[in-house]
Amino acid sequence: xxxxxxxxxxxxxxxxxxxxxxxxxxxxxxxxxxxxxxxxxxxxxxxxxxxxxxxxxxxxxxxxxxxxxxxxxxxxxxxxxxxxxxxxxxxxxxxxxxxxxxxxxxxxxxxxxxxxxxxxxxxxxxxxxxxxxxxxxxxxxxxxxxxxxxxxxxxxxxxxxxxxxxxxxxxxxxxxxxxxxxxxxxxxxxxxxxxxxxxxxxxxxxxxx
Amino acid sequence: xxxxxxxxxxxxxxxxxxxxxxxxxxxxxxxxxxxxxxxxxxxxxxxxxxxxxxxxxxxxxxxxxxxxxxxxxxxxxxxxxxxxxxxxxxxxxxxxxxxxxxxxxxxxxxxxxxxxxxxxxxxxxxxxxxxxxxxxxxxxxxxxxxxxxxxxxxxxxxxxxxxxxxxxxxxxxxxxxxxxxxxxxxxxxxxxxxxxxxxxxxxxxxxxx
DNA sequence: TTCGGATTGTGAATTCGGTCACAATCCCCA
DNA sequence: TGGGGATTGTGACCGAATTCACAATCCGAA
Ligand SMILES: NC(=O)c1ccc[n+]([C@@H]2O[C@H](COP(=O)([O-])OP(=O)(O)OC[C@H]3O[C@@H](n4cnc5c(N)ncnc54)[C@H](O)[C@@H]3O)[C@@H](O)[C@H]2O)c1
Ligand SMILES: NC(=O)c1ccc[n+]([C@@H]2O[C@H](COP(=O)([O-])OP(=O)(O)OC[C@H]3O[C@@H](n4cnc5c(N)ncnc54)[C@H](O)[C@@H]3O)[C@@H](O)[C@H]2O)c1
Numbered sequence: 001x002x003x004x005x006x007x008x009x010x011x012x013x014x015x016x017x018x019x020x021x022x023x024x025x026x027x028x029x030x031x032x033x034x035x036x037x038x039x040x041x042x043x044x045x046x047x048x049x050x051x052x053x054x055x056x057x058x059x060x061x062x063x064x065x066x067x068x069x070x071x072x073x074x075x076x077x078x079x080x081x082x083x084x085x086x087x088x089x090x091x092x093x094x095x096x097x098x099x100x101x102x103x104x105x106x107x108x109x110x111x112x113x114x115x116x117x118x119x120x121x122x123x124x125x126x127x128x129x130x131x132x133x134x135x136x137x138x139x140x141x142x143x144x145x146x147x148x149x150x151x152x153x154x155x156x157x158x159x160x161x162x163x164x165x166x167x168x169x170x171x172x173x174x175x176x177x178x179x180x181x182x183x184x185x186x187x188x189x190x191x192x193x194x195x196x197x198x199x200x201x202x203x204x205x206x207x208x209x
Numbered sequence: 210x211x212x213x214x215x216x217x218x219x220x221x222x223x224x225x226x227x228x229x230x231x232x233x234x235x236x237x238x239x240x241x242x243x244x245x246x247x248x249x250x251x252x253x254x255x256x257x258x259x260x261x262x263x264x265x266x267x268x269x270x271x272x273x274x275x276x277x278x279x280x281x282x283x284x285x286x287x288x289x290x291x292x293x294x295x296x297x298x299x300x301x302x303x304x305x306x307x308x309x310x311x312x313x314x315x316x317x318x319x320x321x322x323x324x325x326x327x328x329x330x331x332x333x334x335x336x337x338x339x340x341x342x343x344x345x346x347x348x349x350x351x352x353x354x355x356x357x358x359x360x361x362x363x364x365x366x367x368x369x370x371x372x373x374x375x376x377x378x379x380x381x382x383x384x385x386x387x388x389x390x391x392x393x394x395x396x397x398x399x400x401x402x403x404x405x406x407x408x409x410x411x412x413x414x415x416x417x418x
Numbered sequence: 419t420t421c422g423g424a425t426t427g428t429g430a431a432t433t434c435g436g437t438c439a440c441a442a443t444c445c446c447c448a
Numbered sequence: 449t450g451g452g453g454a455t456t457g458t459g460a461c462c463g464a465a466t467t468c469a470c471a472a473t474c475c476g477a478a
Pocket of ligand 2: 097098099100101103298299300301302303304324325326327330343361362363364366370385386387401402403
């Protein structure tokens with residue numbers, strides 16, 4: 001939507017910069033250098049500057065970036081200028097933990113629906129939401145303008161849930177199940193514990209990370 | 210440890226191939242083509258072949274790969290030929306969910322310790338383990354030869370926990386807290402929900418993924 | 419035994435991301 | 449008002465990762 005397209009790798013780092021900035025702001029820092037951000041995010045300072053240059057930012061040479069302005073720039077670039085509705089499907093161990101997580105309450109992401117298929121789970125309260133039957137999901141999504149779906153069901157049904165989410169118009173899916181989802185258009189991000197552990201396991205032997 | 214070094218990007222995909230293979234094996238498939246794997250993992254078939262070529266595999270031209278042999282090759286490459294001890298620090302909502310997760314029981318990763326600092330949590334049972342005081346962690350780790358640490362504490366103390374883990378000799382850390390950890394040598398992987406959501410948020414606008 | 423269809427393995431080309439290095443610019447102080 | 453120290457913005461380079469394309473090879477059928 002904006003002028004230039006931001007490289008994928010840069011997009012993935014913007015949230016880290018933003019978070020670092022929020023901490024710095026809380027500490028009362030008004031001006032921040034690329035070097036300072038780089039240390040906090042564990043990257044090269046030149047990379048920070050190049051990343052920020054895609055936002056059309058203007059730091060001041062010899063001085064650095066105004067931390068509050070830079071924050072708003074990054075938020076704009078990420079589209080965090082409005083609210084996003086999120087649903088979680090599969091309220092088991094993990095789903096319930098995610099639902100309880102209030103770390104993005106501060107952000108623009110709001111959990112507006114929890115869904116499960118198990119009659120024993122449906123109706124129970126998690127946080128301040130009541131778990132609803134997954135059959136109500138399509139209507140709810142349409143009504144509440146939900147844009148993001150989080151899948152925390154067993155792997156066996158994750159694909160089915162994803163398809164359903166997509167049919168409801170959800171274009172962004174965060175998948176915690178151990179499956180690679182096949183979708184039409186949706187953007188899927190995958191978070192998988194055992195994959196992460198296996199990668200770590202590899203580098204335990206081949207240390208040179 | 211093996212002859213060639215495997216590119217990082219390839220290492221990150223190997224667990225996906227492995228999982229796809231396990232499913233195919235369960236379905237009774239003996240021979241698998243790069244094309245077939247590619248579809249399941251959502252990547253280019255040439256990439257699959259190039260990835261597998263780093264393992265020194267031998268598929269058969271005109272036929273494909275023997276799925277069971279390929280599986281063992283990947284397991285060998287990843288070092289999944291022995292067991293790994295894992296501890297989880299911070300047994301709150303998320304930590305407890307991870308502790309209950311048995312998805313890597315089938316794998317070679319075994320959770321051998323749960324630690325918390327809250328007296329109300331210490332002593333409680335999660336899965337078949339009892340949560341212990343985090344002060345016992347160093348001794349336990351030394352005794353049980355733990356190699357991987359999972360951090361699920363609040364962000365404020367994650368750095369401290371990471372430092373402690375590293376001092377105990379843990380070289381691999383999976384960090385669920387919203388912080389970028391500063392470590393000496395350890396290999397850190399970060400899993401952060403709000404980062405993921407922000408990335409998804411970006412691509413909601415700039416659709417072309 | 420030969421042929422056709424299928425599939426691998428991999429060099430070459432390409433795209434993408436990261437790093438370097440430095441001119442351009444700014445602030446502050448003397 | 450001028451100079452020194454600091455820091456940005458970015459072009460040029462480098463390396464990693466992806467994709468392409470095709471010869472090499474195999475199986476099975478006729
Ligand atoms: N728990 C973890 O720590 C953890 C970690 C990593 C990955 N995962 C993955 O996350 C997923 C959930 O893990 P979990 O431990 O919470 O499992 P769980 O069994 O506790 O929860 C799964 C929930 O999904 C519900 N469900 C089943 N079918 C459904 C459907 N069709 N529609 C809606 N809901 C449905 C179940 O009723 C259950 O409540 C699994 O795929 C697991 O592999 C979990
Ligand atoms: N819960 C989620 O779904 C979720 C999702 C993404 C990220 N996270 C992150 O994971 C972390 C944990 O989230 P949570 O919801 O489970 O929080 P939580 O408050 O439920 O659990 C944190 C636990 O850590 C323990 N703890 C505190 N200080 C400790 C110390 N010094 N040593 C050992 N244990 C200590 C606390 O006693 C508590 O039991 C947070 O950093 C959060 O940002 C959580």
